[in-house]
Amino acid sequence: xxxxxxxxxxxxxxxxxxxLLVELDFQGGWLATALNGDVVPAGERDRCSLAEGDRIEIxxxxxxx
Amino acid sequence: xxxxxxxxxxSRLLLGTALYPSPAIMAEAIKASGAEIVTVxxxxxxxxxxxxxxxxxxxxxxxxxxxxxTAGCHSVSEAVTTARMAREVFxxxxxxxxxxxxxxxxxxxxxxxxxxxxxxxxxxxxVFPYTTDDLVVAERLLDAGCRVLMPWCAPIGSARGxxxxxxxxxxxxxxxxxxxxVDAGIGRPSHAAAVMELGYDAVLLNTAVAKAxxxxxxxxxxxxxxxxxxxxxxxxxxxxxxxxxxxxxxxxMAAFS
Numbered sequence: 001x002x003x004x005x006x007x008x009x010x011x012x013x014x015x016x017x018x019x020l021l022v023e024l025d026f027q028g029g030w031l032a033t034a035l036n037g038d039v040v041p042a043g044e045r046d047r048c049s050l051a052e053g054d055r056i057e058i059x060x061x062x063x064x065x
Numbered sequence: 066x067x068x069x070x071x072x073x074x075x076s077r078l079l080l081g082t083a084l085y086p087s088p089a090i091m092a093e094a095i096k097a098s099g100a101e102i103v104t105v106x107x108x109x110x111x112x113x114x115x116x117x118x119x120x121x122x123x124x125x126x127x128x129x130x131x132x133x134x135t136a137g138c139h140s141v142s143e144a145v146t147t148a149r150m151a152r153e154v155f156x157x158x159x160x161x162x163x164x165x166x167x168x169x170x171x172x173x174x175x176x177x178x179x180x181x182x183x184x185x186x187x188x189x190x191x192v193f194p195y196t197t198d199d200l201v202v203a204e205r206l207l208d209a210g211c212r213v214l215m216p217w218c219a220p221i222g223s224a225r226g227x228x229x230x231x232x233x234x235x236x237x238x239x240x241x242x243x244x245x246x247v248d249a250g251i252g253r254p255s256h257a258a259a260v261m262e263l264g265y266d267a268v269l270l271n272t273a274v275a276k277a278x279x280x281x282x283x284x285x286x287x288x289x290x291x292x293x294x295x296x297x298x299x300x301x302x303x304x305x306x307x308x309x310x311x312x313x314x315x316x317x318m319a320a321f322s
Binding site for chain 2: 028057060
């Protein structure tokens with residue numbers, strides 16, 4: 001299945017957002033995720049099913065002004 | 066004592082966490098400034114990356130409150146989604162709301178700002194809007210649910226200092242009970258002192274400290290300037306006069322001729 005993760009195209013096997021994080025080696029309790037522009041809380045990632053063409057954002061804390 | 070959304074703070078300086086020569090210097094600068102609130106942001110994590118986690122651990126070790134921003138967002142939906150993700154990661158309802166309207170000046174899109182502020186306030190966010198010094202926009206932001214206002218005094222990173230003191234004074238006069246924080250444009254401690262002398266409640270800055278020759282020393286200098294400006298405002302400043310007024314008594318002068 002083809003997805004866009006952080007603006008880049010990925011071919012993945014994962015069927016849920018939680019599985020996607022594992023497959024692409026994103027780890028850490030500090031990550032924030034969104035699916036097609038909607039926030040997915042950490043506790044809901046294993047119930048969040050993915051579909052062809054979905055856009056996923058995976059963000060983490062960064063310095064800022 | 067400064068109170069922002071029910072939180073009491075003894076420092077009136079808010080500091081950014083970007084642009085420092087190293088994370089260690091950032092941490093030292095924050096300590097030297099006395100700041101109790103620092104701004105942070107969210108960016109795309111790289112696969113297998115740990116950078117975000119390391120930065121977050123360092124910030125958490127500093128015993129400060131974080132104010133996440135929506136820097137770089139140019140639309141209402143981008144800013145709102147970023148704010149929701151920031152709440153998830155940082156565990157705070159506070160959000161420094163930025164909706165940028167112009168690439169060159171980084172001027173806020175005040176129309177989008179009001180719209181985003183209304184949405185976020187309705188979701189329980191405590192919004193710190195980065196805005197211009199426009200009085201009517203400030204009123205709209207308060208109507209939208211903001212209980213703090215953060216007008217710029219000059220463009221972000223410009224180091225130009227207060228460009229329109231009359232507008233800042235007008236905001237202060239119109240909103241006596243609303244915490245006003247100058248955000249953006251401060252270049253040197255005298256600028257910070259100047260806006261504090263106008264009665265502003267606090268100052269938020271980043272570049273002027275982070276890009277100083279010695280960021281730690283400059284952080285301390287800003288801490289003192291903000292305190293001095295506040296004390297001066299509270300003490301009651303002498304207004305400028307058109308004519309000279311002697312300070313030494315004129316009565317009792319000797320007559321030599």
